[in-house]
Amino acid sequence: MLQVGLTHFLIVSAILFSLGIYGIVTRKNAVMVLMGIELVLNSANINFIAFSKYGNFGLSGQVIALFVIILAAAEAAIALAIVLNIYKTFSNVNVDEIDHLKE
Amino acid sequence: MSESLLINICIVILFLPLLGFTTVVLLGKRIPKLYLFEVAILGIALLLSIIVAYVKLSFYNTKDIVAAFTWITMGNAPSPGAISIELGFKIDNITVLMLFVVNLISFLVHVFSIEYMRGDKLYTRYFAYLGIFTFSMLGIVLTHNLLMMYIFWELVGLSSYLLIGFWFEKKSASDAAKKAFIVNRIGDIGMFAGILILFTQYKTFTFDVIYQQIAAGNIPFGSNAWLTAAGILIFMGAVGKSAQFPLHVWLPDAMEGPTPVSALIHAATMVAAGVYLVVRIFVMLTADAMLVIAVIGAFTSLVAATIALTQNDIKKVLAYSTVSQLGYMVMSLGVGAYAFAFFHLITHAFFKACLFLGSGSVIHSMHHEQDIRNMGGLKKKMPVTYYTFLISTLAISGVPLFSGFLSKDGILAGTLAFGKLTGHWLIPIIGFTVAGLTAFYMFRLVILTFHGEPKDHHKYDHAHESPFVMAAPLVVLAALSIFIWYTPNPIGASDGWVLKNWIKTPTQVVPLETRYDFMKPSTEEAKAEVHGEVIHSVEYTETMHWAHYPAMFLSLAVAGLGILIAFMFYQWKKLNADKLAEKLKPLYNFSLNKWFLDELYDMTAIAGTLSFSSILAWFDNKIVDGIVNGSATVTRFVSRMSGWFDTFIVDGFVNFTAFFSGFVGLSFRRLQTGKVQTYIVFVIFAIIILLMFFKPF
Amino acid sequence: MNFYDIIFYIFAAITLLSALFVVTTRNIVHSAFYLLFTFFGVAGIYVLLGADFIAISQILIYVGGILILLLFGVMLTNKITNVEIRTGTVHMLPAAIASGIFMGAVVAVMVWTEWKSEPSVTPLTTTKDIGHLLLTDYVLIFELLGILLLVALIGAASIARRDKE
Numbered sequence: 023m024l025q026v027g028l029t030h031f032l033i034v035s036a037i038l039f040s041l042g043i044y045g046i047v048t049r050k051n052a053v054m055v056l057m058g059i060e061l062v063l064n065s066a067n068i069n070f071i072a073f074s075k076y077g078n079f080g081l082s083g084q085v086i087a088l089f090v091i092i093l094a095a096a097e098a099a100i101a102l103a104i105v106l107n108i109y110k111t112f113s114n115v116n117v118d119e120i121d122h123l124k125e
Numbered sequence: 126m127s128e129s130l131l132i133n134i135c136i137v138i139l140f141l142p143l144l145g146f147t148t149v150v151l152l153g154k155r156i157p158k159l160y161l162f163e164v165a166i167l168g169i170a171l172l173l174s175i176i177v178a179y180v181k182l183s184f185y186n187t188k189d190i191v192a193a194f195t196w197i198t199m200g201n202a203p204s205p206g207a208i209s210i211e212l213g214f215k216i217d218n219i220t221v222l223m224l225f226v227v228n229l230i231s232f233l234v235h236v237f238s239i240e241y242m243r244g245d246k247l248y249t250r251y252f253a254y255l256g257i258f259t260f261s262m263l264g265i266v267l268t269h270n271l272l273m274m275y276i277f278w279e280l281v282g283l284s285s286y287l288l289i290g291f292w293f294e295k296k297s298a299s300d301a302a303k304k305a306f307i308v309n310r311i312g313d314i315g316m317f318a319g320i321l322i323l324f325t326q327y328k329t330f331t332f333d334v335i336y337q338q339i340a341a342g343n344i345p346f347g348s349n350a351w352l353t354a355a356g357i358l359i360f361m362g363a364v365g366k367s368a369q370f371p372l373h374v375w376l377p378d379a380m381e382g383p384t385p386v387s388a389l390i391h392a393a394t395m396v397a398a399g400v401y402l403v404v405r406i407f408v409m410l411t412a413d414a415m416l417v418i419a420v421i422g423a424f425t426s427l428v429a430a431t432i433a434l435t436q437n438d439i440k441k442v443l444a445y446s447t448v449s450q451l452g453y454m455v456m457s458l459g460v461g462a463y464a465f466a467f468f469h470l471i472t473h474a475f476f477k478a479c480l481f482l483g484s485g486s487v488i489h490s491m492h493h494e495q496d497i498r499n500m501g502g503l504k505k506k507m508p509v510t511y512y513t514f515l516i517s518t519l520a521i522s523g524v525p526l527f528s529g530f531l532s533k534d535g536i537l538a539g540t541l542a543f544g545k546l547t548g549h550w551l552i553p554i555i556g557f558t559v560a561g562l563t564a565f566y567m568f569r570l571v572i573l574t575f576h577g578e579p580k581d582h583h584k585y586d587h588a589h590e591s592p593f594v595m596a597a598p599l600v601v602l603a604a605l606s607i608f609i610w611y612t613p614n615p616i617g618a619s620d621g622w623v624l625k626n627w628i629k630t631p632t633q634v635v636p637l638e639t640r641y642d643f644m645k646p647s648t649e650e651a652k653a654e655v656h657g658e659v660i661h662s663v664e665y666t667e668t669m670h671w672a673h674y675p676a677m678f679l680s681l682a683v684a685g686l687g688i689l690i691a692f693m694f695y696q697w698k699k700l701n702a703d704k705l706a707e708k709l710k711p712l713y714n715f716s717l718n719k720w721f722l723d724e725l726y727d728m729t730a731i732a733g734t735l736s737f738s739s740i741l742a743w744f745d746n747k748i749v750d751g752i753v754n755g756s757a758t759v760t761r762f763v764s765r766m767s768g769w770f771d772t773f774i775v776d777g778f779v780n781f782t783a784f785f786s787g788f789v790g791l792s793f794r795r796l797q798t799g800k801v802q803t804y805i806v807f808v809i810f811a812i813i814i815l816l817m818f819f820k821p822f
Numbered sequence: 823m824n825f826y827d828i829i830f831y832i833f834a835a836i837t838l839l840s841a842l843f844v845v846t847t848r849n850i851v852h853s854a855f856y857l858l859f860t861f862f863g864v865a866g867i868y869v870l871l872g873a874d875f876i877a878i879s880q881i882l883i884y885v886g887g888i889l890i891l892l893l894f895g896v897m898l899t900n901k902i903t904n905v906e907i908r909t910g911t912v913h914m915l916p917a918a919i920a921s922g923i924f925m926g927a928v929v930a931v932m933v934w935t936e937w938k939s940e941p942s943v944t945p946l947t948t949t950k951d952i953g954h955l956l957l958t959d960y961v962l963i964f965e966l967l968g969i970l971l972l973v974a975l976i977g978a979a980s981i982a983r984r985d986k987e
Contacts, residue, residue: 026827028939032932034834034867038841038860040925043809045845047802047917053895054850055802057857060888061841064864069880071871076939079946086874086954091876091883092967097975098888102895103982109899118800802917809920816927 031072038065050114052105056098061096131180132192134173135216135427138224139263141170142231146256153249153435164235167259171228178221180516182627190216191269191560193331208328215269215332217384218627219467223266223401226471227394230478231259233598234389237482240594241385241489251291251383258284258390265398270330271320271359274402278316278362281395282309288390289382301378312365316402318696319358322351336408339769340634349411349639354415359406367399367451370425374722376448380440384488387440388481392447400454400470407463408631411639419459419543423555426452428720430562434569436719437708439484442570446521447477449559453536460552461665462539468623469532472606476517476529479602483514486591486599487574491584497570502579509596511575518571519717520606522564523684526615530607530680533560535619538676542668546643560680564687572695616677643668832868837863850896854889861885875949 038061045058067087074083109115145166149159181190191366193213241249261284264277279544290302296648316576320330325336326345345351363369368376379391390396403410403418410418433445457466487503487510504511520529537560540553579585590596604610612621619625633644643665693699706713715721796807840859847853861884868877956964 026830028937029932030830030834031867031871032937033929034837036928036932038864039840039928041838042846043805043924044917044921047805047809047921048845049802050914051850051899053892053899054853056892056895057844057853060856060857060884061844061860062893064860064884066827068864068867068871069841071868071873071876074873075871075911076937078940080833081951081955082959084876084948085952085960087873088956089960089963089967091879092971093882095887096971098891099974099978100981102891103896103978106898106982115899117802118902121887227957806916806920809924813920813923816931 028031029074033069035065035068037074038062038068041123050116050118052117053102054106056101056105059099059101060094062091066090128185128190129192130621131177131185132190132214132216135214135224135267136192138170138173138177138228139214139260139267141166141173142259142263143205146260147251148244149249149253149256151200153253153374157249160239163256164232164239164250166256167228167232169237170259170263170326171225171232174221174224177216178225181216181221182218186218186626187629189333191333193269210272211270211331212273212330213269213331214267216267217630217737219401220266221626222467222471224263226474227262227266230389230393230474230602231262233478233601234385234482237388237485237595237598238383238385240592241485242383247291251288254284254287254291255386255389258288258395262394262398265401266677269331269332271323271335272330274405275313275317275320278313278366278398278402281390281398282313282366285309285379285390285395288386289379289399291382291386295381298381301375301381305375305379309365312361312363312372314361314788315358315364315549319355322355322358326351336634339409342636346638349636351415352409352635353411356406356410357417360403360410360414360418363399363402363455364421365399366402367396367455368448369399369421369452369455370428371722373425373429373448374719374726377441377719379442379714380438380444384440384485386483388478388485391444392477392481394452397454397470397474400451400458400466403455403458404463404467404470407458408634410633411635412641412644413639415459415461415641416549417459418625419456419549419552422452422454422456422459423540423552424452425449426456426536426559427555428452430559431565431716432719433566434562435713437498438489439497439500439570439574440481440495442497442566443477443480443484446480446563446567449563450477452520453533453556453559456552456556457539460534460539460543461641462543464624464628465532465535465539467628468611469536472520472528472532472611473554474541475605476520476527476603479513479517479599479606480521482595482599482602483510483517484508486595489595490591492587492765494581494584497573499581500574500579501577502575502585503588504575506585507575507590509590510599513599514575515571516603518567519605522567522688523560523680524688525681526608528608528611530615531608531611531621533679534677535615535624538669538672541672541676541679542665545668545672547641556685557679561683561687564684565691568688568691569695572691576696625640643758710808726735752776757817826870830867833863833866833870836860837867850900851893854893854896857892858885858889861889873948875947875952 042058042061044066045061046055047058049055049058067090069071070083070087070090071081074081074087079082105115108120142163145163149163153159183692191213193211196210196212198209199207235252236437238251238255241636242248245251258281261277261280265274265281268277286302286306289305290299293299293302322345323335324330326343327338329335339352365372376391376396380387382391429445429448429452434444435440436445450469454469454473457463458471460574486507490503490507490510491500494500516527520527523530523533537553537556540556544550544553608615611623614620633640690700694702694705718724739805837860840856840863843856844853844860847856861880865877865880868874939969
């Protein structure tokens with residue numbers, strides 16, 4: 023059980039994912055929500071690379087992980103631009119107060 | 126100078142005017158002085174073309190220089206096979222001569238225009254248009270394939286359109302531009318069809334490859350008739366561009382453009398492009414095609430000459446004279462006098478450009494008076510214009526010592542020999558008649574304009590000699606109308622270097638049975654070169670020798686007669702032109718109204734098109750619209766039915782659904798907090814429930 | 823329990839503990855700081871999985887780019903007068919329950935599933951092979967991502983720029 027194998031990596035990834043979800047759900051500040059999203063993406067990446075190593079898929083998993091990192095960068099840039107815009111409009115970035123879509 | 130350098134210089138010459146055009150078009154508004162740049166560029170192009178002509182004619186006299194590259198390669202489609210389209214340039218003696226002529230006249234016209242167009246609203250744009258025209262014309266001259274020929278052909282059409290309609294605020298100018306464009310299209314359709322016949326058979330546009338194939342016995346669709354058809358169809362392009370009957374009607378109207386433009390485009394270069402095209406395809410013309418060409422050329426020259434007799438607008442007279450002379454060249458090609466046709470193209474370019482620029486000078490000084498009945502006596506006021514105009518008139522009338530005599534005499538000898546060899550005597554008869562008419566109406570023009578007493582004293586008093594930049598081109602062109610540039614022997618054009626060394630009649634490639642009898646090489650010796658002629662039999666050479674002196678004396682006689690009659694009528698007033706016109710009223714009106722050809726076209730082609738269009742419009746309105754309306758009525762009825770069904774059955778169902786959804790929505794509305802994070806919590810619960818439900822573990 | 827395993831547990835501990843701090847600490851700047859450790863830990867796990875190139879990319883892009891970006895976001899969206907840069911949390915209890923159950927479920931799936939694992943021999947350096955794959959099998963995606971980055975660049979600039987008055 024202590025011998026490290028695929029399952030261990032997957033468990034780490036699962037815990038990291040859940041922590042990310044927790045961060046996304048509980049935080050008020052939009053930037054903090056973004057940090058949670060980054061955690062989720064990282065956990066997904068761990069999965070990709072773990073399966074890439076143990077699943078005999080060649081390096082495809084790693085390449086996909088690389089793409090995920092690139093997407094994360096693009097996403098962070100756009101998301102922060104949106105956050106700045108929100109700040110300009112509402113003078114704060116608390117996601118629980120931004121519920122204009124409700125009406 | 127190596128061959129590749131030569132061809133590179135030619136490409137530079139080609140693109141220089143385009144550079145001028147783009148520069149002037151883009152920056153002309155900011156820097157009005159830029160027209161000088163355009164003129165300078167033409168000067169450079171002229172210099173380069175002189176160098177090219179000198180090198181080519183001296184060192185590569187018998188060699189054709191070709192530079193080509195593959196433009197498009199279309200893969201191996203099953204039915205036509207691999208097709209690749211080549212673009213490229215071919216430089217032979219004819220090309221460099223044309224290059225020189227086009228650049229020279231273009232340059233002189235640019236210089237002339239500096240003064241003539243001064244003060245015009247669109248002054249710089251005018252020079253830009255001249256640039257794009259020169260570019261397109263040079264493209265026609267340099268190309269080695271039919272495709273590029275066609276492209277540049279349309280480009281000159283476009284620039285001609287732009288320049289004819291240059292004063293587009295005038296209704297007549299924009300109408301004339303449209304007319305020129307549309308009439309040219311008619312010819313170009315034929316040309317395109319001809320090109321496609323050749324392309325379908327040979328899968329190439331390149332002249333030389335096509336000719337090699339024909340010489341090897343590969344005939345389009347295996348039939349000589351198709352070869353004839355291809356020749357005549359391509360010639361149709363020339364009929365449009367070179368204003369041959371029945372498509373000549375646009376050229377006189379094109380005189381609405383500025384006069385230097387008329388000199389450049391509608392006298393010296395663009396209209397000569399048609400002749401140049403026939404020169405290029407000369408070797409693939411069958412006897413039938415050549416006969417058609419000869420007859421059209423002869424008829425054109427006759428029609429135009431008779432119309433020119435009675436016109437009163439100085440530019441109209443020159444326009445019809447141009448049509449007539451172009452008919453001469455075409456006729457000359459049709460009878461096989463290839464070298465003389467091209468020679469006449471060159472000499473005509475110079476003296477006709479001189480005449481047009483001279484008329485421009487007159488019009489300029491008379492404040493845009495164009496009616497020769499209001500002129501007269503300008504000889505004293507404008508000596509330079511008068512003498513240059515006179516020299517050119519002598520040249521076009523075929524008086525010895527001038528260039529026109531050499532080329533016209535050759536053409537007349539060619540027609541005479543043709544008449545003797547084939548029995549088509551009508552063509553030489555028309556040729557000589559036209560020579561006499563030409564001499565008459567040209568001298569009528571000179572006498573009415575420059576001699577006698579001034580008729581409009583107000584304008585006469587204001588008339589003045591044109592400034593240097595306008596006079597200098599006239600002098601250059603008049604000088605080029607003198608025989609010495611072409612041959613040392615004023616009565617024997619064949620002794621000169623132009624015909625002896627520069628213009629070589631190429632060998633026909635069409636099958637023997639489709640040639641004129643006299644174009645079949647009868648003996649081995651006939652294939653040897655005699656005076657640069659290699660295509661013709663001994664019989665033809667002999668007949669040409671026989672025709673030389675009779676043709677010369679006869680043409681001198683008719684020209685002299687024409688000039689004499691002109692003096693009798695207008696200078697010495699021994700005969701009264703008005704009375705004669707009164708007596709021959711129907712004939713006079715026939716000529717004055719240009720054989721009523723415009724009216725004829727109005728009544729037939731244009732009215733036909735209009736009535737056909739109105740029939741189609743009626744069909745559209747009644748039949749097509751009727752069907753549409755009928756189906757609309759049916760549709761409306763069906764719509765009513767389905768509308769009822771919709772209102773009660775479908776809507777009932779939909780309303781019920783909406784009500785149901787609304788009810789459910791109301792109950793679930795509580796869940797919609799608008800907070801993203803709440804939603805995420807829901808999503809997670811949903812995933813957990815799914816995991817429970819499917820129990821993957 | 824060999825050396826490899828020990829290192830794995832160390833990195834896993836760093837990653838998970840720092841991630842926990844990221845989502846629980848109230849000071850946003852601290853939070854970002856802990857995120858740095860999480861990223862490093864994940865990079866270490868990548869190395870253990872034989873993905874050296876991805877590990878380096880992770881450090882370069884996440885630590886060098888995204889984290890800095892996040893910090894900028896923090897600084898641009900909080901008034902400087904707030905000495906304590908804190909951030910509140912909402913409905914912690916349902917969230918904790920939900921993510922706890924979720925974690926349990928997923929970990930259960932991970933543990934009880936029979937994975938077809940057959941450890942492949944990972945090449946010593948993966949950079950060359952990844953480069954090769956990027957320009958052969960994945961070239962289309964590669965190009966698309968290039969375009970995406972360009973679009974993101976322009977889009978971010980145009981969203982965040984000051985409106986012209």
